[in-house]
Amino acid sequence: MSASERSLRNPFAGLPLERFGEQRERFDPGRFEGELRCLLALPDGRIRTADDRPQLTWHPPNERADRVLLGHFEGVLYAVQWDPATTPDALPPPQPPYPDLRAHAQLLDDFQAGLAAYARAMVIWHQRHRYCGVCGAPTLSQAHGHRRGCSNSACGTEHFPRVDPAIIVAISCGERLLLARQSGWPEKRYSVLAGFVEPGESLEDCVRREVLEESGVVIRQCDYHSSQPWPFPSGLMLGFTAQTDSETLVLDDELEHALWVSPEELVAAIAAGELKPPSGFSISRRLVEDWYLERCGISLSEAVKRVP
Ligand SMILES: [Zn+2]
Known part of the structure; x- marks a missing residue:
């Protein structure tokens, strides 16, 4: 695909x-x-x-x-x-x-x-963006709402709708996937790692930095997966898959807990109610589902249903 x-x-x-x-x-x-x-x-x-x-x-x-x-x-x-x-x-x-x-x-x-x-x-x-970031004068909606123009004729800066890129990445080590949670999330919810792209970074630079900062994991390689508009408030999620050679974790303050799971462990944990996968409308869920499908040949939800 x-x-x-x-x-x-x-x-x-x-x-x-x-x-x-x-x-x-x-x-x-x-x-x-x-x-x-x-x-x-x-x-x-x-x-x-x-x-x-x-x-x-x-x-x-x-x-x-x-x-x-x-x-x-x-x-x-x-x-x-x-x-x-x-x-x-x-x-x-x-x-x-x-x-x-x-x-x-x-x-x-x-x-x-x-x-x-x-x-x-x-x-x-x-x-x-009701005020100009260059001179501070009010801005006016133009081009049917697809631009805001500075009302100060001496400035005249045009402002365009902004999108903030963020990477989100499913990291595997052999057959195991890294999942983590932040303390403010709903109980037992786990997801893959994510973070905003900073100025001066390529997407791949950002994947390496974010993963290292948050989890201590050194990425060996990463590949683009897919993207998703994420209007909370202006994100664009850029999904990646990545591989590492070591499961050693050193978590930063952002993460409350992280763990490596095999496909079998993931299914068992979801079926037992010990772990909730990412919400169904997020690209993080898709990354986890695709990781599972690639290894097991059936969908994660189907596998969970089959647990007796
Ligand atoms: Zn201005």
């Missing part, structure tokens, strides 16, 4: 939206011949869903709201709009549902999950 095929399986990835690209400057939504569907968001990036079911809801365009045109698909134009002054507490009771995407993503279908992730990242970017 190629990296492009692997990425398509990751939640939030592969959103089949025509994103306008170069047309953003000239695009006139009033002349679009299809339906316009506006998502409603809060300034913190949470997206409105239906009262009674896990689905996004469409709202009439509000000319006074801040808005980003997201793109179009099958004759429908999608946008997200929000009032920057709204606070959740100010909404009249009963409070409409604005669930946290982290908890809600798995309930949405793939298209809606991808759309919500994209919309969330854009809303948060706008809210956090």
